[in-house]
Amino acid sequence: MGIFLRGFHFWVLNISTWRAGILVVFLLVLSDLLRLASGLGSMSSITVSYGEKGPVFCGLKSDGSHLVTCYGSNLAITYGTPVHMPFLGLTAGDGFVCGLLMDTNQPYCWGSSGYIQMGVPQSMVKGAEYLEISAGDYHLCGLRKPMTGKLRNTSFVDCWGYNMTKNYVFDGQIQSISAGSEFSCGLFAQNRTVFCWGDETSSRVISLIPKDMRFQKIAAGGYHVCGILEGVNSRAFCWGRSLDIEEEISVAYSGQGNVDLAPNEPMLSVVGGKFHACGIRSYDRGVICWGFIVKPSTSVPNGIKVYEIAAGNYFTCGILAERSLLPVCWGSGFPTSLPLAVSPGLCKSTPCAPGFYELSHQNASCKDPNSRICLACSNGCPAEMYQKSECSLNSDRQCEYNCSICKSAECVSNCSSSYSNILQEKKNERFWSLQLPVIIAEIAFAVFLVIVVSITAVLYVRYKLRDCQCATKDSKSKKNNRNGSSFQKDNGRIRPDLDDLKIRRAQMFTYEELERATAGFKEDSLVGKGSFSYVFRGVLKDGTVVAVKRAIMSPNMQKSWKEFHTELDLLSRLNHAHLLNLLGYCEEGEERLLVYEYMAHGSLHQHLHGKNKAVKEQLDWIRRVTIAVQAARGIEYLHGYACPPVIHRDIKSSNILIDEEHNARVADFGLSLLGPADSCSPLPELPAGTLGYLDPEYYRLHYLTTKSDVYSFGVLLLEILSGRKAIHMQYEEGNVVERAVNIVEWAVPLIKSGEVTGILDPVLKLPSDLEALKRIANVACKCVRMRGKERPSMDKVTTALERALALLMGSPCNEQPILPTEVVLGSSRLHKKPSQRSSNRSASETDMIEAEDQRFEFRAPSWITFPSVASSQRRKSSVSDADVEGKTSEAKNSGNGGSVNDGLRSLEEEIGPASPRENLFLQHNF
Ligand SMILES: Nc1ncnc2c1ncn2[C@@H]1O[C@H](COP(=O)(O)OP(=O)(O)OP(=O)(O)O)[C@@H](O)[C@H]1O
Helix, strand or coil: CHHHHHCCCEECCCHHHHHHHHHHHHHHHHHHHHHCCCCCECCECEEEEECCCCCEEEEEECCCCCCEEEEECCHHHHHHCCCCCCEEEEEEEECEEEEEECCCCCEEEEECCCCCCCECCCCCCCCCCEEEEEECCCEEEEEECCCCHHHHHEEEEEEEECCCCEEEEEECCEEEEEECCCEEEEEECCCCCEEEEECCCCCCCCCCCCCCCCEEEEEECCCEEEEEECCCCCEEEEEECHHHHHCCCCCEEEEECCCCCCCCCEEEEEEECCCEEEEEECCCCEEEEEEEEECCCECCCCCCEEEEEEECCCEEEEEECCCCCCEEEEECCCCCECCCCECCCCEECCCCCCCEEECCCCCCCCCCCCCEEEEECCCCCCCCEEEEECCCCCCCCEEEECHHHCCCHHHHHHHHHHHHHHHHHHHHHHHHHHHHHHHHHHHHHHHHHHHHHHHHHHHHHHHHHCCCHHHHHHHHHHHHHCCCCCEEEECCEEEECHHHHHCCCCEECCHHHHHHHCCCCCHHHEEEECCCEEEEEEECCCCCEEEEEEECCCCCHHHHHHHHHHHHHHHCCCCCCCECCEEEEEEECCEEEEEEECCCCCEHHHHHHCCCHHHHHHCCHHHHHHHHHHHHHHHHHHHHHCCCCEECCCCCHHHEEECCCCCEEECCCCCCEECCCCCCCCEECCCCEECCCCCHHHHHHCEECHHHHHHHHHHHHHHHHHCCCCEEEEECCCCCCEEEEEHHHHHHHHHHCCCHHHCCCCCCCCCCCCHHHHHHHHHHHHHCCCCHHHCCCHHHHHHHHHHHHHHHCCCCCCCCCCCCHHHHCCCCCCCCCHHHCCCCCCHHHHHHHHHHHHHHCCEECCCCCCCCHHHHHHHHHHCCHHHHHHHHHHHHHHCCCHHHHHHHHHHHHHHCCCCHHHHHHHHHHC
């Protein structure tokens, strides 16, 4: 007996039966060859049944449930499928399918076989559990689980069916079994040799067993056995009688060569059909078949890759190695594609052995999360290919064409596409290596630019709005505090509500209180007279000496009230050491009164232009320049720090008041305007102010900016230096008639020609060093430039004056700005009670000075429009009619309007010719 030649003990339990059967088998084999039936393969997740009743494909479902699903024409199989029984694996023969039950590890069969019992095959050794089952044409064998103890090197195989129903005991551990048509084979675990038993006559598989060959796995076919050899190349090796009997079988033809001439390619697995075999190539999972086929047959679909294959008699099916997990079949007698996704392998609870990798759960799942499907790692790469990556626990290894040694068309076409990819990649690499630094540099530059621009913009806006921010804040807070704005917008100006002021610094007085304080507004208390008001000295109940400004009752009360409100509005909001402090107000009936700190030394105008020489001399050069610095600071505060900025519009010597300590305060805000809250742009305002101090740009173009105050301040500086009025009367050489001279027209040419001494007040002694006064004269010249833009801002003026003052005082560091006024001049006004500062000046003295002073003070009030007859009328109301009319008409009549015309000429040169109407106004007023 061939099987005894295997070198192991083979105990035949029922020898007589076996011997009788072998003859029968031989006869049947021949007859079966004619009816072309065979039973084939090892246990797998898929199996194929064949036979007269039609082919059936069965597989374990792809959902990992281990439940079986079948598709085919043998209804006994498809209807009899135990759909609720989970199986570990499947195998099939002629007309039947068997599965290894998951719960009991016992076989369960169904179908229409006359040799295999439906259900669990009988008789079975009690309690036997199987590792693997494998079906031939008419029989089924099961490899029992390995034994322990003394029997651990003994293997038990139980077979059922035609001529095979026996319990076989083998000496040695069996790794796997595979049933052929009417024989079965096993692979020893230790030495990896093959042994077979069963019908030898028809197949000769027993006598042809390659004794010296070691196999990784085996698969029996109809009359042959194939195995995958151990070793690096993992090629298939087949043996048996398929070739010989081919001549006896008319249906077969050698379409794919002899079945024992397996291709020399590394294989992952192999299955045997009736006369053919198929294998899965190890490097790409492609399918390759060889042996005999029947006509007509379909060949293996081109380029398919499969996870698993199962062979029937004349056809083979494989599970596509893709997400769909759909079976495809080729050969004869079966559909080429089947509509049921199946599991690509068996779910095992043990970890994948070395040489296997775990199929990703995305591709196929097992119900038990601790189970996995293990697939054999591919082995070896074909010619022209190299191993790109090793097989790991989770993925198979990859082979790729070695493009440097390409010969085959497939390799060339693969390489050309990958070559172009590589080229493209290299191109991209080069592009990026060249472009990346440029792009990074560009981005960095753009970011830098954005940052610089943003910072510049922010700084610029902040710079521009530095004066306006607080205004916005102010108006915002007002908005929040009250249901609406407490500042009424009036043509771009902002005016606070009177109600609002009441809760501020200004105190509200009753008329009675102020009447009492000023002794009934008696003439004795009168200290000055303005265009719209009388100013009285008064003493409040608490002893505070105050100046009470009472609006003049006139038919034009509305204008007085307007100035009253403007002054009240502004002064209650402003607070600076060199601005006149408002203490309170009274608004009763027609009466409008403002209460100020009392300025003991009256106005700068009185000091500079008063007839009393002693009073004039009180203000020496240092005092005068100090007053100029202080006034400049007050105006600078209005422009630069008040929120919103304030344009005084009436800077002149009579509005610079001098306190007890000879410190200056800027007063009279009746004409002042608040700058627009939202921008620092010029205000288009109708001209108002005092003639001689009026900015030409303002009265010509109605262009009002803070630079208009700078112009007026320049005039004031010239006034301080020269002791002459803004418009003064002067005898010209050889001329007996006085004519009105504009101080700018007179002083600027002298200063520019270096004759500063020619303009200095002759009342005062010249200082030892004239430099300081020259500087001040130059500052004045700049302030009175025709174009506002070309005039310095008040902060620059202040700095220049401070330096000049330091120089004048003989400061060693005369280039440094001097300290704040309060420190330098020792002013303590902010800390002194007003009551402590009483006046040394009598009301009559003031009155006398005032009356004299007002001679040439031409006031163009806010309601003036030019050229306007009203302007001259207004002058009359402000000063002595005779004086003004007389002097101006004299000037006009004398025809000596040279300096006016000069001024007009220079203005024309700078800002264009004046219109006839403007000419009229200029000639009328200068
Ligand atoms: N707080 C004060 N303390 C002392 N004297 C004052 C005070 N305020 C004003 N005077 C005096 O009263 C005079 C008149 O002041 P007022 O502000 O009413 O008019 P003005 O500015 O001189 O002229 P106009 O109103 O036409 O501009 C001033 O010239 C000054 O001499």
